[in-house]
Amino acid sequence: MGEREGVPQTKAAPPALRYLDPEEVRAFRGPDGSAYVTIRDEMTVIGARFMRVCPLTDPDRYLAIVGPDPNGRDFGLLRNWCRLDAASREVVAAELQRRYLHPTVKRILSVKDYYGVAVCTFETDRGVREVTLRDVQDNAIYLGPSRVLLTDAEGNRFDIPDIAALDPTSRALLAEIL
Numbered sequence: 741m742g743e744r745e746g747v748p749q750t751k752a753a754p755p756a757l758r759y760l761d762p763e764e765v766r767a768f769r770g771p772d773g774s775a776y777v778t779i780r781d782e783m784t785v786i787g788a789r790f791m792r793v794c795p796l797t798d799p800d801r802y803l804a805i806v807g808p809d810p811n812g813r814d815f816g817l818l819r820n821w822c823r824l825d826a827a828s829r830e831v832v833a834a835e836l837q838r839r840y841l842h843p844t845v846k847r848i849l850s851v852k853d854y855y856g857v858a859v860c861t862f863e864t865d866r867g868v869r870e871v872t873l874r875d876v877q878d879n880a881i882y883l884g885p886s887r888v889l890l891t892d893a894e895g896n897r898f899d900i901p902d903i904a905a906l907d908p909t910s911r912a913l914l915a916e917i918l
Contacts, residue, residue, distance in 0.1 A: 842897035
């Protein structure tokens with residue numbers, strides 16, 4: 741290692757990845773309503789966030805337990821979170837629902853093109869939404885031969901789980917924007 745202004749320089753080793761089993765983790769709501777997580781009775785993370793490692797392809801296998809700070813300190817990788825005790829599972833499920841909310845498109849009601857920006861009206865499982873899509877080719881993620889995830893101009897995601905299951909009008913409108 742070289743020296744800089746008389747101070748020896750060392751490389752810090754990256755933190756070791758810590759795998760956690762459901763039996764080692766307890767999630768609960770704190771007095772402020774945020775998610776708290778106790779890990780192996782060693783520590784409690786206040787304001788914990790849960791992030792899916794593979795949110796689209798294997799959403800329930802691994803969750804990263806991350807602190808509330810902007811740098812997102814990683815406290816561990818939880819395996820098979822669905823095996824948590826019932827109370828913990830309820831807290832984690834609510835937090836994941838809030839974080840990974842993306843409506844499912846049932847029908848496409850209209851598409852209007854304004855100089856390369858598509859303004860669409862979707863009927864979703866959460867009601868009718870008017871959506872602005874810019875650079876659709878860059879904001880469409882294909883998750884298999886018939887599934888697509890669209891991201892609108894505000895960063896909201898809309899899931900079309902099976903293009904073939906859409907009605908003919910919706911498929912034709914979707915073809916216009918893709």
